[in-house]
Amino acid sequence: MKMVCVGGGPAGLYFSILAKLSNPKHDVTVVERNPAGVTYGWGVVFWDDLLDDLYRNDPVSAQRIAQAAARWDTQEVHLRGQFATHIGGYGFALGRDRLLDILIRRAKGLGVDVRFQQDVTDASAFADADLVVACDGVNSRLRQRYVSHFQTHVEEGRNKYIWLGTNKVFDAFTFAFEETPAGWLWFHGYRFNGETSTCIVECQEATWKALGFDTLGPDETLRKLEDIFQNQLRGRSLFNQLKGMGKAPWLNFKRITNERWYHDNVVLMGDAAHTTHFSIGSGTKLAIQDAIGLAQQLRAHPEDLPAALEAYDEERRAALLAIQLAARSSSEWFENVPSYVNQDATAFAYSLLNRRGSSVWSYLLLMASQQPTLRGALRQIHASKRWVRARRRGRGAVALSAPPPG
Structure with missing residues (x-):
């Protein structure tokens, strides 16, 4: 089968890897x-x-991904000079450039033809392809070309946000909330290597305008944000990747849904098919799981492409329902931050960390995390769980976690 993936992000690259592993003769x-x-x-x-x-x-x-990833085992919520700690909310982070490099090298090693600087707006450019995978992001050109078939719906979030980097290395996944005369701003910060952290700054649009961010240039924006978050950054810098822009790259989140994920031999994947709010950190996960789902259906229906695409559409759409609801709840919480800030740091942290649904157990874990004498025990328990899970994956995963003490 001849397949073309339009978009060199995690979805397209991982699908190309799985396609070649399934059948090395695939083009x-x-x-x-x-x-x-x-x-x-x-x-x-x-x-x-x-x-x-x-x-x-x-x-x-x-x-390769596991060995390159950074890990945190703590979340911190900062509010009015206080902070609450949560042990057990661990996860991994990896620079997007490093992830793509790993996937590109693996794909090329399997015989995938990876081409750059090719802008595709119409599937007719690949008329000889049996399958065209549109994985070209939120603003997918291919999806827009066939929008009436996919029945795309775009819903724009109310908050403004900007995706920055910083040389402040956060040991914990950090949420920091700061009040200004114009209103509240906050960031989600997490390290992804030994030198750099992601720092996503967010605020309500009224605050954004009142602080002048709608007119400030990129450098002025960074300096103003560094001043607002000086208590957390401690003299470290913020930076962005978009050089020479007239304005800083503030965005409104776009919630993308499609009534149908395929048209003829064109199929949507990743952000082209769906988006979930960045506050739940699932974009890369869902893109790769889309790739896995499509590869599995193609193997299950090797002689019937329409049946494979229909099965993929049904399976992945159903799998996304719960996480899309959770993402909506999360985004709505952040759109209403001023409604929650009149609490102490621990109560506020409970509201934040359980914005997708709460339980007695999560409350008890949060309260236990505030006790210095219990933090070490909690870390040891979760480290043991990570180590056991890593062992199940095979020796290559063990590098992510040291074995539990004793």
């Missing part, structure tokens, strides 16, 4: 509009469930 091409080595974004986050999926489907790339 697989990935085309990306950016030059080689150029990507936008900082660190991506994921959890054990994605590592499990990666090891089940391609242990080679899984081991």
